Amino acid sequence: MAWPTPQEYNEAIQNPSTAFSDPELRSGQPVLTPLGLPRPITGGFASVYQMVCAHQRVWAVRCFLRDFGDHQERYAAISAHLAHANLPYMVNFAFLADGIRVGGRLHPILKMEWVEGEPFLNYVERHLQTPGALLDLAQQWVQMAQTLARAGIAHGDLQHGNVIVVQGRLKLIDYDGMYVPALAGRQSHEVGHRNYQHPQRNEALFGPELDHFSTWIIYSSLVALAVQPSLWQQLRGGDECLIFRREDFTNPMQSAALSALEQSGDVRLGRLADLLRGLLTLAPTQTPPIDGQLDLNAMRTRPAAAWIRDHVPGNATAPPRAGASHPAPAWIADFIITPPAVASHPPPGAQWQPRLVAGASALFAIAAWFLFGMGAVGLAAPALLTAVLAAGNTGYLALHYWRTPAVTTRRNVRSRLGAVARQQRTTARELAAAERELAYIRLIQAQQYARIDRLIDQEQQAEQRQLTTQNQRYQRALDDLQVQRHRLQQETALTIQRIETRYQERIADIDQQLGALQQSEITAQRRRLEQRRQEFVKEFLSRQKIEKALITGIGPGIKEQLKRHGIVRVTDITTQRLANIPGIGVGRADTLLTWRQRVEELAWQGAPTRLDRRDERDIHHQHERMHAHLTRERERLEHKLTRKVTAAREQAAQRAARLTVQEQQIEERHRAQVAAIRKRHRQQLATLRSERAQVEKQATGFASIVEQEISRLEQTRQRLNWEHAALTAELDRQPEADFPGFVRRALLPR
Structure with a gap:
């Protein structure tokens, strides 16, 4: 399965509600860049995003860029061990196996508490001119290393990027390479920052000694900068390092940093360079833990410490004889007063007395x-x-x-052994009491933390409830405005539709009339032509008289008789009138009707077949006037429609503007009310956090004093143990001096 790229994580986190499985992260929002995109902090193994969630809680979300297979097992072991150890140097976190969905697939993430502090390099650079602050930081570094060692923890990648200074105190982040006892036997997935790790370190090195070398490097860098701040500029400190780089470890003889320490003219820095050269002669697993007893003010010119010589391969010194005690570290020798040797031989002549x-x-x-x-x-x-x-x-x-000198020596050794044993018992009691006191301080601190955190949580919940209520009121007001806007849009649309329908119908009727006007002109021409033809036929027929016509079978007498009955012209001949005239039989009536038909046919044949130009012009002008009238009427209706629609829209815009003003007023009131709620609760939260910080400051101060006392007692115990072992060995080396043997040797010659 392909592992997501930083770009794919970036795209997914733009929609937290669909990307995350954790409810708190789903409701949160990522911190964005000026371009409006999530802002990641990308390293070699993960991209880290800052998520702001409910109650203003801020989380760091680590999205892994590589799949190691045993992420969940490792973080489960780390989480359980850190919860049990409860160290002040760690931050809370949770491993979410199916934490984020990218491209339809679920991937693990680490949800870690976001720590607001100062990056380690920035803090060091800011305090270059205050050596006391750097020395205090160095002492804290030693205490942290010893605390981690006592808890069986190794961070695995101690370097500037994984250390944050919070109110002057150290915090560690990025636990990907951490060792805890439950992970013994596994390999490391990383080898740490190259400028802080032993050059021979590899993935196979994964145990409690993992941090020894990097602890020495950071401690030595802080001490060196406190003694000579100019080393920061000289060695380009802050460029992915303090003052040492990997090249200083791989080739110490050509090391610019070690040479700078040696050439500084400060004896303390020269001894520090010798110490680091000695460390580089050891394998990573042989690097000893830091003991915190490197007193640069009291350093003397002497050979390298015994523990370094003991670990150097090919050491030419003779091995200790059987039964001899192991040599003490060099710093212990500063505290031990070796008793003067007592002669074991009696003075000459004493054996004869x-x-x-x-x-x-x-x-x-x-x-x-x-x-x-x-x-x-x-x-x-x-x-x-x-x-x-x-x-x-x-x-x-x-x-x-x-x-006897031998008896005197043994008696003195036993007396000193007794005194050391009494001191050991006293030290053990004081150490146990100090540890109980430290545990009690931690207990009181935890109880106070729990009380204040409970009050903070209650205050945050109250704030969230009030904000939720206010947001609901605000949302209801916005919803009401939205309903009014929607209703206004519907009313406006309906009004405009009615106006357009009313006028469009009239415009469509005019368009229909305009469309039919041409056909109407043709029809009018046809009617006028028909009228002109009929007029021609009527006029022609009115001029055709019966008495002048030659009609077969119709003589003058018949014509006269027809005249007397009013039948003079061809148009007077009809079947009804002929039937009422005596002497006109059927035959003559048919003849007359046939004649009339021939005359009418002749008239129609002579009738005009097209209009003259005057008629055509009259009809055309009449229709042009009708077209112009309809066009003017259409334009008038369109203009009136436009005015009506514009008026309706302007009225709607005015109402919408009033709604916008209402929305702005509602939003301003909402912001003011939210600000008032937050201000009220933030003041209370600030008071509680100040109280918590005061508790932390007091508890840290008391704990620091007790821890220093514990450290002093531990050193005293180690010194007493060594003295006890040395005195026991010295007692074992003394010859037997029993009284019977002495009497036998004194009285009997050899």
Whole structure:
């Protein structure tokens, strides 16, 4: 499965509601660039986005650029161990296995609390002229390293980009390469920043010693800058490093940074360069943890520390003899006062004194018993003398034994052992009490944090409820305005539609009349022509008289008879009138009707077939006048329609403008009310956060004092343990000095 690119993550995060599975992130919004796009912080392994969610909580979302397969297992182990350790240097986070959807597929993300602080390099550069701040930071660095080591944690990539200074305190981010005991036996997915890691480090190195080298590098850099701030400019500090680069580690003999320390003229920086050269002779797994006892003010010119010589391959020094104690680190030697050697041999002639005393006592006893044998004295005298001499010799031998150098030495060693043991017990009690005190401080701090966080959460929830209520009122007002706008649009559209319908019907009727006007002109011409033909036929027929016509079978008498009955012209001949005339039979009636028909046919044949120009001109002018009238009427209706529609739209625009003003007023009131709500709650939140910061400051101050005391007691315990081991070894090296043996050696010649 292809892993998303930074661009694909960028496109997905533009729509948080569909991209994230976490409800809080879905309701959040990413911090944007000036172009309106999500602003990522992209590294070698992940792109980090800043998400602002409800209650103004800010989260860092790490989107992984590579798939390691065991992300979830590693982060589950890291999360569990950090929750148990509860260290002040870490930030809260949650691993979401199906956290983001990109291209239809779910991918893991890391949801980490966003820490507002100052980048490590910026903080160091800003305090170059305040050495005390850098030395305090260096001391914090040592304490943090020791705390992580005691918790069994190694960050895996200690470098400037993964350290943030928050109110003068150190915070670590980016836990991709972190080691915890539950991950023992695995390999690392990264080898850390090249300017902070041992040149021989690889993926196989993954254990509690992972941070030893980078811890020394950062600590040494801070101390060197505190002593000589000009090293920052000289070695181009801030360019992806403090003052050291990988080239200084791969070729220490040609190292510009180490040479600058040596040529600075400051003995302390020269000793620091020697220390780092010694570290570079060791393998990564042999680099010792930092002990915090590098006292640059008290450094003496002496060979490299014993622990460095012990780890250098091919060391030519002779191995310690069996039974000898392991040499102490160099800094312990500064605290141990080696007792002067006591001579183990008695002074010349001292071994003959007991023999002379014993010999003289024996002579006196023999003399007393000789006198008893001679009867010169009784039994009591020699017996008492012998007892006195035996007791005196025993006391003398005991006194001599007590003053023997070997016995004196063993007695002194045992006395010192007893004193060291008492100091060990006292130190153990003080250390236990200090640890209990530190735990109590942490407990009180956690309780106060919980109380204040609970109040902060309640305040934020109250603020959110009020903001939600206000937003709902605001949204209802906007919805009401939207309904009014929609109703206005509908009313305006309906009004315009009615106006257009009314006028468009009249315009369409005129258009229909205009369209029919040409055909009307043709029809009028046809009617006029028909009229002219009929007039011609009528006039022609009116001039055709029966008496002048030659009609077969119709003589003058018949014509006269027809005249008497009013039938004079051809138009007077009809079937009804002929039937009422005597003497006109059917035959003559048919003849007359046939004649009339022939005359009419002749008339129609002679009738005009087209209009003359005058008629055509009259008809055309009449229709032109009609066309002009209709066109003027159409233009008048169109102009009136335009005025009506414009008036309706202007009226709607005025009403819409009033709605816009109302919306602006509603929005201004909403912003003012939201600002008032936030101001009220922010003041309370600021008070609570100030109280929390005060608690943190006090607890940190007390804890720092106790931790320093614990560190001092730990060092004292280590020193006492070493002294105890050294005195025990010294006691074991002393020759046996029992009293019977001493008597035997004192009285019997060898």
